[in-house]
Amino acid sequence: MHALSINNLVKVYSNGLRALDGINLHVEEGEFFALLGPNGAGKTTAIGIVTSLVNKTSGDVLVFGHNLDHDLAGAKSCLGVVPQELNLNQYDRLDNIVTNQAGFYGIGRRDARRRAQECLEQLQLWDRRAEIARNLSGGMKRRLMIARALVHRPRLLILDEPTAGVDIEIRRSMWDFLREINEQGTTIILTTHYLEEAENLCRHVAIIDNGRIVAHDRMTSLLMKLHREVFVLNTRDPVVALPVLEDFNVRLLNERELQVEITRNHDLNSLFRVLSAAGIHVVSMRNKANRLEEAFFRVTERSELASGELPARARAS
């Protein structure tokens, strides 16, 4: 069964901006799915429509078979959402925020309190339950939003850039937590600017650009489509002269670093054999760019690689 099925979804804002241009997207139950795209590509609009915070212009959206047009409450019951921007009542206590959210889903007060405790404990926030949200750090607020989204035990969890602005340690612990709830059966759709995050967590990926889906595949299949990879090799001894490597495009970055471009026709073993023969001993190596980043730029037709985040587009999302 599809956890999410989007058919010919179109969104035209009142200012004439066509944010979604007939997208089709299908996410299987149990998936950990990445929805990627540059700023303004239409990701947040698509999520807004699925979570009924944005009115669609046309098209169909089904959540576990519940059509938003005919059974909105059924669809909403299956959904949990962690939005990109903080949307917490900053002056309410943590336990009230999560308990009330359960109540909005029709869960009785006693059960709601128990579930709120479970979720706050899972996200390591129970000790701070009596504080108001305003007093939390950015990372804690993100975790609070995840706890709130999970309190009614949704079958589909949508996270719109959940780790934006979160330090690396908390990000890694959030990854572990998301992997765990996915393994327990929750379908997860994730949008992120950190492509390393998507590559680490997600098994399927869709890339949206200019309001259209430009790639929709298994993560491994998408990465396999890359024709070349660029590695940086660190050598034990200084490289005085660049060796002649006929099948590889090699560049000397400095006396102990070589940059080598490898196409799919060659493998690393043959490269190391040639280097060994030239008396060059490699002590470590790394990818020059994230592989998904490379794929992302390829499908969105960008020639230059950016080092960290996706490029911004000069229009509203």
Add this chain to the structure above:
Amino acid sequence: MNFEAQLISLWTLSLKEVQRVLRIWVQTIVPPAITMTLYFLIFGTLIGRRIGQMSGFDYMEYIAPGLIMMSVITNSYGNVVSSFFSAKYNRHLEEMLVSPMPNWTIVLGHVIGGMVRGLLVGLVVTVVALFFTRLPVNNIFITLSVLVLTSAVFSLGGLLNAIFARKFDDVSIIPSFVLAPLTYLGGVFYSVSLLPEFAQKLSMLNPILYMVNAFRYGMLGVSDINIGLAYVIILAFLAGLFTLSMVLIQRGVGIRD
């Protein structure tokens, strides 16, 4: 979502709204009590003594029901406009919008919050009034029903204001330029029989006049208007504003892109 679950969501929102009123009682309950004490002191005791009687009652006694009703109206309205707009502005309204709770529970939950604050302030003002004058009750049913229904009407008014408001300035425009003039000219401080004929006819277009007078009739047994007509007007406003709120929320006006 079955009906029981819908009632739970309504209960949750109502509780949240009431907790908000009580949590910030210094902002929600105390200021109107102080303002009304000043009204009783200045208009009732100091100026009222020179005015003498109105419709057969001491001036202080005559204005007391109007002042209670005025505080109920402004606080019911103010509570919902402030609570709903801040939830919209700070985006935690989304907590409700993404949940399966039906629109009627969102409307009613906020209205209940507004009514609780309005009636609580009304109670405090009544207690304050008792320090200055006696307060007879001519008809308890009319007194309470008009108070509760009027509070519901203005809670819905506050909700509509908040739905359309885009910035904080929009929240204060209606109370300052519409609600306050209509309330002050709605017979709180005087009987419309004192006005020239043209002004009397004009006053009859003011719905607050009917609410204030119906409430005064419930307490003192005197009124400038027909009580039956007052009920018709109050119930018509209640039905109209509730329907309008439901339609606007259903369409996502002011709350969805």
